[in-house]
Amino acid sequence: MKSHPASLLAEVRTFRQNHPDVRYVDLIALDIPGHFYGKRYPIEMLEKVAAGSPLKLPQNAVLLGAQGGLFKIGDYCFNDGDPDANRRLVPGTLKPVSWESQPLGQMLITSDGTEAPIEFEPREVLAKVLERLHHKGIHPVVAFELEFYLFDKKLDNGLPQFARDPLSDDADDQPNLHIERLSRFSEVLDDMAHTAKDQGIDITVITAEIGPGQFEINFGHLDDGLRAADRAALFCRSTRCVALKHGYRASFMAKPYLQYPGSGMHVHVSLYDGAGNNLLAAHQQQPLRHAVAGCLELLPHCMPIFSPNHNAFRRLGGTVNAATRASWGFEDRDACVRIPESDPRNLRIEHRLASADANPYLVLAAILVGLEHGLETKHEPIAPLNEDRSSGTDFPLDMLDAVRAMQHQSVLRDKLGAEFVDVYCENKRQDHLAFQQEINAREYRWFL
Structure with missing residues (x-):
């Protein structure tokens, strides 16, 4: 407005x-x-x-x-x-x-x-989705969680180097979840949190993640989806800039190390009516099941949004908590769509598939369209992983396949906008082809 x-x-x-x-x-x-x-x-x-x-x-x-x-x-x-x-x-x-x-x-x-x-501007795409939901009496409440890595400020022949432990000056090269890492890197992390709050971002929990030099920072829930996505975007900017000031390089790259976990963008979404009732919790949580089914149905067609570049596809399935099939589960971090334990008032989905370097406006728009589609079609979802560990449906694991799956999907063209879908798919296709136009050192080692 x-x-x-x-x-x-x-x-x-x-x-x-x-x-x-x-x-x-x-x-x-x-x-x-x-x-x-x-x-x-x-x-x-x-x-x-x-x-x-x-x-x-x-x-x-x-x-x-x-x-x-x-x-x-x-x-x-x-x-x-x-x-x-x-x-x-x-x-x-x-x-x-x-x-x-x-x-x-x-x-x-x-x-x-x-x-x-501009029909293909990311913020405009999300704004249209939210406006349509509001007219239907659906009011999302959203919270983002973003993972990122800290590296040394200087690259080594273009390759990242482990962040230096400020207390020992040794490389922070050990994967762990130790709370001591938060203390050792407290100066830069505190500055990141303080700077984010200066930008109007409600920072909550800070976690040392599994990868060496990897952290996660969570945001408070917002009943304004546009502002929630604004804050996720601004946080990425401020975090990178603050890291440089402290002699580090912060990156939201999806998979900087093959042997360590990638970085994800986890999005928590609840849906409420105008009176503040949780729509997902009504009728013994049947709307929750419908919403999950809609998310899973559209997920394979949204992969160019959730994994927006060649590196992002590397994150899927290789290590901890990154699925290679569209799945869901209660309190299950292996699922793409996780249902955290909560009371009926706070019942929500946690969408875990997107990479940390995905566009937050488009990720949220795609998730909301999936939820909306599910509430409209009222289909039952596949079995949760809690009941069947092999449950899931395949999705593309390559950008060109993903673009083909997205471009002609009728629900996405209708609810995200046909002009946006065409422009976005062609942008991703051209970016991917441009990325391929370089011979790297491995090709010469293997084939020269």
Whole structure:
């Protein structure tokens, strides 16, 4: 929804009063691969935008590939004249940035809520899904959990090096879940949490994960799906920047080490009606079963969203808690869709398949469409893993197969938008083909 100029103007003016040394603000939005693009605005110009002046950026900035290049996708990029598209400021997201050498602010921008939203902009895709659910009287409550690795700031011939233990200066090369790791890396982790809170992100639990230098940070539940995805995206940006300040490199890469667990994006979703009743818990939890069935039915067709690059497919099935089949279970971390133990008020699904470097707007949109589809079709799910450890349905384990499975799926084309599905699939196809256009050292070792 559009925000009233008066409230935006008040937000900018309050920010200027509280941070008089800030001269510039980065206006940023997430593209299809999950990278931020935007412009750095003088604070005086931001005040004019907040008052109603136009804010325009190239429409095709949303279509950038993983390396920032443009692909020919229909008439976009090369046959459309590279037009500008209107953006708007996202209220409540103007915050100070603490990781730059000079005082700086940042603020999210989006095309959703404008007169001509960009159909394939990730935030707009999610906004449409949420708007449709709200009209049906369905109100999601969402919480993200993100895993990431810390590496040494310097690469070794392009390869990551283990993060150095700040107490011993030795490489943190031992996989473990020890609480002491949180203490040893407390300085950088505390700064990450403090900086995230400065960005308006509700940080809760911090966990040392199994991989060497691997951590997980959880966020509080939100009844605003757009804000929940905003916070996941902003957290990735702030975490990477804070790590560099401390001499580390933080990465949400799905599978940086073949021998250690990958990094996932776990999303908890509850559905409530307008009176605050948990829809999934009604009628002896029958809607929960229907919602799970819908998620599992569409999951094989959403793989380009959940595993958005070649490396992300490496994460599936190789090590701990990463499935290779669409499955569900109660309190079962081997399942793609886990039902955590809870009381009826907090009954929810935990969707565990997406990689940490997936686009949070699109991941949440795909999950919600699966839940919506299940509530509409009212099918029974396959057996949970608790009853049958072999239960599950296959999904693509290769990007080109995954794109073919997604592009012509009628439910996704209807509920996510046909234009988005076509653009997204072609973007992923072209990115994957571009990635393949390099001969690595292993090929020469094997075949020269």
